[in-house]
Amino acid sequence: MDPAFTVQVETGTLAVHDLIPGAARSDVPVVLALHGITANGLAWQALADELVRRHGVGTVRLLAPDLRGRAASRDVPGPYGLAVHAQDTLAIASAFGGRPILVGHSMGAFVAALAAAEDPDRYRSLVLVDGGLAFPTLAGRDPDHALSAVLGPAMARLSMVFDSPEDHLAFWRRHPAIGPLLAGPTGGWLQRYLEHDLVQSGDGWRSSCVLDAVRADGRGVLSDPDAHTAARRAVEAGVDTQLLFAERGLLDEPQGLYDETRLRALDPPAGLRTSEVAGSNHYSVILQPTAITALADAVDGQLATR
8 A cells, every 4th residue: 555645854755644534634633653663554544444433534634654664664774763763753743733642552652652752742642552661571681582582473574585465464364463353354454454564576575674673673662761761751741641551462372561560560650541451462452443442542532632
């Protein structure tokens, strides 16, 4: 799927998807949504569809970039890293004007928190989804090994060559967290999201993700103290901030990245609101209609304060 817009940054051109048609008016509130480490902007289609269902076409806008080093922004060169993505986020927000509601999932949550902490007056509010706070169980581990341990098949896929897009889909159908979603009612657009990541090369089909970008960004997620304190700084700067966390993990295992015990150990700021999305895993929390309700509720709460 071709992006609707491009935004010029210092080293190249970022692709930005406009996921709700008919909303390109200056008086329409904007949601700016940032995807995870090996994902792309089409990951936010379920949220866009739910906002349209609730409010109708043209009443809210959802902008979702392909972050540099991914999908249609894969040719934007480094430097990579969370701070660079935060600068890119500001460039996108500035290009479209207004004060967007900033939403981030997984790595995108760390980027969103950094962006809000650096420019708190630029964003209306901040919604973090299964990311944005340090993962204490991974503290002290080698970042590259920890990244492979956390991402598992998603990380291994970046070095794989597939015979065809169908072969790539077959890989995802075997994934314990993604496979059931592909077989469900949202399988059609989820397939488009997965295929948006593919690029054809001489020997087959590969992920568009630039491995150096994923590694640099992953080190930031796991060990960057600025990223780990960004949510606190955003809250202390007055940014209304909420964390939604999945009940289950990246492979649909019972233990999620966060739970109430882990959050208490992180000593989150008093102004940070947190809530678990029951029945969701790290992926389905933004991909599955039954889980997206919680995120849409959080966005609606911010729209109501306009």
